[in-house]
Amino acid sequence: MSLKRKKRVLAIDDEPAMTEWLKILLEHAGYEVRTALIGTRGEELFKTWRPDAVVTDMILPDVDGIELVRKFKQIDGEAEVIVITGQGNIPRSVEAVKAGAFDFLEKPVDAERLLDKLEKAIKQKTLIDENEQLKQKLQDRYKFQNVIGKSKKMQELFELIESVAASEANILIQGENGTGKELIANAIHYNSKRSKGPFIKINCAAIPKDLIESELFGYKKGAFTGATMDKEGLFEMAEGGSLLLDEIGEMPPYLQTKLLRVLQEREYRPIGSDRIVHVDFRLICATNIDLDAALREGRLREDLYFRINTITLRVPPLRERTEDIPLLCDYFLDKFRQRYQKNVKTLAPSVYHLLIRNRWPGNVRELENAIERAVLVAKGSEIAVTDLPESIREESTSATDFVIPPHRTLAEIEKMAILQTLQRTNWNKQEAAQILGLYRPTLYSKMKKHDIRDAGKSARAPSTSTPTSAATT
Incomplete structure (x- = not known):
């Protein structure tokens, strides 16, 4: 089990006896402590050491305590500062809180109250830090x-x-x-x-x-x-x-x-x-x-x-950016290897060759599912062709170039060429038209002439079953 870093507290007071007492008290409570006798030294330590909290006297020989609080908050807006004041100096204490201090204590300082306020201050800073980290992770993810x-x-x-x-x-x-x-x-x-x-x-x-x-x-x-x-x-x-x-x-x-x-x-x-x-x-x-x-x-x-x-x-389909397939494979391999704790390190060259030749009607999502399945069933450290889904292996063996059949009319051959091209492009008319060397309106005209129905449209038709709930994510 890894050891957590001790929380850091910076104590500032111009009385050596007071800083020594604070150091002993806080170290005994489990904190890592550094001390300073003047405000400028405290500011230097704050910049370089970055404590989790500061305990400082209001009156210091070289700088006003309230001004020091403002400087700390400018350097680190989440820094928590507890100010120690003399008896009866409530207005100045309130002013320090307005400047950004977490709380204040009057002298003579009660040890239990100080430790209680310090614990609350550090808990608040920890929550703020964790919230910011979660926000950053969310932003980085997207x-x-x-x-x-x-x-x-x-x-x-x-x-x-x-x-x-x-x-x-x-x-x-x-x-x-x-x-x-x-x-x-x-x-x-x-x-x-x-x-x-x-x-x-x-x-x-x-x-x-x-x-x-x-x-x-x-x-x-x-x-x-x-x-x-x-x-x-x-x-x-x-x-x-x-x-x-x-x-x-x-x-x-x-x-x-x-x-x-x-x-x-x-x-x-x-x-x-x-x-x-x-x-x-x-x-x-x-x-x-x-x-x-x-x-x-x-x-x-x-x-x-x-x-x-x-x-x-x-967003281009995967078949239009096949050079990205090895990169995507490596990413998904690493993702699922860690998730399932499998010792699968690479894909066989024959697997890469097969994946690059595939048409990927389901695009990146289909590739991700294929790699996940392969990681789960792989026997050794290398994914083999037999680890891939059967549908991908079958498509590879059945994929052939267009061959002109004998005893067919020119119109029948044209219909077959258009139909096969549409099927290979997952019924993407724009891509099919480019492959066939046609303008898209001409392709639509020929589809109508040959009575070619859009199979992609029927596949996209919504199911007749009624969803039980409205998904909004």
């Missing part, structure tokens, strides 16, 4: 620099995030499932001026459509059957912070109209209420749908689209 990727596309994305995070602009994050859209949203919020405010999230696809409105706007008691108490809406909860609307394309059209009005007027009324709520949040939206198709089919209002995409961030 800094965009920690989003893994060294490929050109990811570096360009990082630069754009760095440019727009501090602004108040609405952000639209576009990318397939598993690419890390929520992680990008976290990075934007925690690197913005609103980082100290709340970050409220709602997945529009995970909540029944008739409940999204009450989640966003809130309601008054009695507004509808089941409204047994007032409920604060997510718009109001996001005051001073950011609001993430994940899967914005799944929001019902009538609700898109209401959202647009909130964004334009910056105010709204909760359901069943006459109270006007003024909103102050930054909107971040995320979607995995083909926006051009959604606009053309009327699933996404054009005026809302132009309002929410002041800045559009496209």
Whole structure:
């Protein structure tokens, strides 16, 4: 068991007998103690030694005690100072507390009271320090620099995030499932001026459509059957912070109209209420749908689209940044090796080769799951191909180049080429069009001509089962 560092206390008094008494008392209580006979020496020790608390006399030969308290608080705002004063000097003691002192004691000093106040002062400082450390860990966790990727596309994305995070602009994050859209949203919020405010999230696809409105706007008691108490809406909860609307394309059209009005007027009324709520949040939206198709089919209002995409961030799918796969593998390997206490040190070269050739329809999330599974089942210190999920091994053996079949018409071959390309790109029309050397409208036209239905769209369709609760994280 590691030994904890003793708490440090700096004692300042111009009477040698007093500093000696304080040193003996505090060391006996388990503190590490240093002393000073004048204020300037105490200030030097404070800067270099950084004590957890200070006990100082109010009257010193070279500096005023209250001024010394102010200096300590300027150097370290969380420093706790206990001031010792003469009898009947209450006004000066109160002034010291206003200057930032934790508390004061009158002479003659009672040992028990001093130790009690000192313990409380150090506990308060410890709580403040721990709170700051937790905040820093949270911020570090979501800094965009920690989003893994060294490929050109990811570096360009990082630069754009760095440019727009501090602004108040609405952000639209576009990318397939598993690419890390929520992680990008976290990075934007925690690197913005609103980082100290709340970050409220709602997945529009995970909540029944008739409940999204009450989640966003809130309601008054009695507004509808089941409204047994007032409920604060997510718009109001996001005051001073950011609001993430994940899967914005799944929001019902009538609700898109209401959202647009909130964004334009910056105010709204909760359901069943006459109270006007003024909103102050930054909107971040995320979607995995083909926006051009959604606009053309009327699933996404054009005026809302132009309002929410002041800045559009496209998160590339994993198959477009295969050079990041070894880096991601090393990261996930280290993560799960520590979590499961396994002695797995590396991946076999054949595994890297297989993973780089894979199409990754589930993107980074699928890769993470594959590495987690491999770490758990690996027999030795190296992950082998047989440790990977069967679906990845099968895809590798079945993946072949397009071969022109015999006795087919040109139209049939064209249909097969388009269909296979769409399947290989996980029905990403933009990427498929680039591979086929077509403009995207031409691809849509040929899909219609050959009666090619969007299988990706049916896969993204919400389940018919009703979620039991509204997930907002």
